[in-house]
Amino acid sequence: MKFEVTILGSSSATPIFNRNPSAQALNINERLYLIDCGEGTQQQMLRFDVKPSRIDHIFISHLHGDHYLGLVGLLSSMHLNGRTKPLKLVCPPELKEIIDLQLKYSDTTLQFDIDFIFTDASRVQVILDNPDIIVETIPLDHRIACTGFLFREKRRLRKIIKEKIADLDIPVEYYAAIKKGADYLAPNGKLYKNADITIGADEPKTYAYCSDTMYNENYFAQISNADLLYHESTFLNNMLDRAQGTYHTTALQAGEVALKTHAKKLLIGHFSARYKTLNELLDEARSVFPDTELAVEGKTFVIGD
Amino acid sequence: MKFEVTILGSSSATPIFNRNPSAQALNINERLYLIDCGEGTQQQMLRFDVKPSRIDHIFISHLHGDHYLGLVGLLSSMHLNGRTKPLKLVCPPELKEIIDLQLKYSDTTLQFDIDFIFTDASRVQVILDNPDIIVETIPLDHRIACTGFLFREKRRLRKIIKEKIADLDIPVEYYAAIKKGADYLAPNGKLYKNADITIGADEPKTYAYCSDTMYNENYFAQISNADLLYHESTFLNNMLDRAQGTYHTTALQAGEVALKTHAKKLLIGHFSARYKTLNELLDEARSVFPDTELAVEGKTFVIGD
Numbered sequence: 001m002k003f004e005v006t007i008l009g010s011s012s013a014t015p016i017f018n019r020n021p022s023a024q025a026l027n028i029n030e031r032l033y034l035i036d037c038g039e040g041t042q043q044q045m046l047r048f049d050v051k052p053s054r055i056d057h058i059f060i061s062h063l064h065g066d067h068y069l070g071l072v073g074l075l076s077s078m079h080l081n082g083r084t085k086p087l088k089l090v091c092p093p094e095l096k097e098i099i100d101l102q103l104k105y106s107d108t109t110l111q112f113d114i115d116f117i118f119t120d121a122s123r124v125q126v127i128l129d130n131p132d133i134i135v136e137t138i139p140l141d142h143r144i145a146c147t148g149f150l151f152r153e154k155r156r157l158r159k160i161i162k163e164k165i166a167d168l169d170i171p172v173e174y175y176a177a178i179k180k181g182a183d184y185l186a187p188n189g190k191l192y193k194n195a196d197i198t199i200g201a202d203e204p205k206t207y208a209y210c211s212d213t214m215y216n217e218n219y220f221a222q223i224s225n226a227d228l229l230y231h232e233s234t235f236l237n238n239m240l241d242r243a244q245g246t247y248h249t250t251a252l253q254a255g256e257v258a259l260k261t262h263a264k265k266l267l268i269g270h271f272s273a274r275y276k277t278l279n280e281l282l283d284e285a286r287s288v289f290p291d292t293e294l295a296v297e298g299k300t301f302v303i304g305d
Numbered sequence: 306m307k308f309e310v311t312i313l314g315s316s317s318a319t320p321i322f323n324r325n326p327s328a329q330a331l332n333i334n335e336r337l338y339l340i341d342c343g344e345g346t347q348q349q350m351l352r353f354d355v356k357p358s359r360i361d362h363i364f365i366s367h368l369h370g371d372h373y374l375g376l377v378g379l380l381s382s383m384h385l386n387g388r389t390k391p392l393k394l395v396c397p398p399e400l401k402e403i404i405d406l407q408l409k410y411s412d413t414t415l416q417f418d419i420d421f422i423f424t425d426a427s428r429v430q431v432i433l434d435n436p437d438i439i440v441e442t443i444p445l446d447h448r449i450a451c452t453g454f455l456f457r458e459k460r461r462l463r464k465i466i467k468e469k470i471a472d473l474d475i476p477v478e479y480y481a482a483i484k485k486g487a488d489y490l491a492p493n494g495k496l497y498k499n500a501d502i503t504i505g506a507d508e509p510k511t512y513a514y515c516s517d518t519m520y521n522e523n524y525f526a527q528i529s530n531a532d533l534l535y536h537e538s539t540f541l542n543n544m545l546d547r548a549q550g551t552y553h554t555t556a557l558q559a560g561e562v563a564l565k566t567h568a569k570k571l572l573i574g575h576f577s578a579r580y581k582t583l584n585e586l587l588d589e590a591r592s593v594f595p596d597t598e599l600a601v602e603g604k605t606f607v608i609g610d
Contacts, residue, residue, distance in 0.1 A: 015347040015351060017351040017352060037346070038346055039345060042320040042344070047322060053530060055606075065378050065381050065407070065411060066378075069374070069377060070344060072374060073344045092410075097408075097410075098403075098406055099554065101403055101406060102368075102370070105397075106369050144410075144412050213544040219504065227440050
């Protein structure tokens, strides 16, 4: 199953040329899940060939503009481009009021329904559960209510070994049970153990998205053992005071989060515009957690790779 | 006096790569006036070196997203970058409600004051009058309330001929009156006629910004003889029905507006994303009004040139 994330924006609030505010497109089994939608996300989607028509779920972490100001434009474009299928929008409840007001004053009635699913940053919620994925909110520690999102793949069914199907002439109506782990009793009375006729699916993978937040161990247990941890890393650690004052994290701290939560890999982003190049941020995080990458616009990361 | 406009965005609502929704930076005597502020305007300002700190006036024509969705991000960045000087914001009254709601939910109190000046699309208003310029609203004909803006330079003072000052030893306290047209009576009793010691300033120029609107002769008298007329031109004339159905103008009609209002020069923009190249739109407008140019991102047009 495909499970990968493409970075559409990596900057924090103040704009900087060639970086965009937060947005990521998560591809789960060829369905797209948009995480945050900063201003200009539509242009980034055009640039990196991420089709809005394939997005059925949008997740907004919080109501600072660099995480959602591209949303109303995106909804409006979906409408103008003829979308009729519903969209699930996971967000703080106040966002509905903002969207409704903007649509009202532009005299726009969307041609598609938005199914709002409201987050509550005071607790963990299972916010989405479909055949591919379970998504939990991650209560973060920011200046305003903010939730990250934890995407857990569902355990996949076992696969029946092709040659066994042919050799044993297994009837199709047995497939479902065998994929779930049943043994196969052939018409001649011989029992074939499940382990001998199937191979296991890959272990389910997890992607933890943590932006924006200051370093706070409260969310560590929930995100532990993530295959890929995206963690904001707004400043270098020589600006730790400023990071704490603005409820953000330093690159060094992001590395510590990854280390302490036993992440398999760390992705850092939400970079302050003061950093024209990102090498120092990367080096600082890697000094604590070597398997770190930069969330750079246009790059795709396979989760579990 | 400098009087020129730089195009920051030329597209209509549906996004297209490498075009941005409406925004223009008008430079009047080295003060910047931003006209409309579509999503991504901040990035365009970075791209074309238009400094937000030099903007003291913003004009929003109407509340369709492609004309204002970049505004809250821009205000927020001005705040984050330490702006304290007030900003005049000319806009439909409902925009204040939208801005207030978004600032409230992001828990942001701007460090600078916004002096709101509300437009009323049912009538012509003199909406700004300062030593450099008088600005009138232009009631347009769009699906929702929409005003264009007519920027008229103030008549400049006459200039005293440098050599005359030296030759006649004119005292500095006489300058102001002479610049306004007074003659100079020298201490020896000789009268120097104003026309002999001064040269006239350039004729005041006008810039008319008309977006969004359908073709409607009601606004023709007001914008007549503009030195530069920007007129929306969303479609080719083979889509006249669609233009009328959506309250927009075709390139042919934009040419007719320029012709009938005796514009000196026409600038067309607000192009539909269906036009990947713009030559046909330009050719169509020029077939009626030859002195037409495309409002292309990054281009600067001197008004009255």
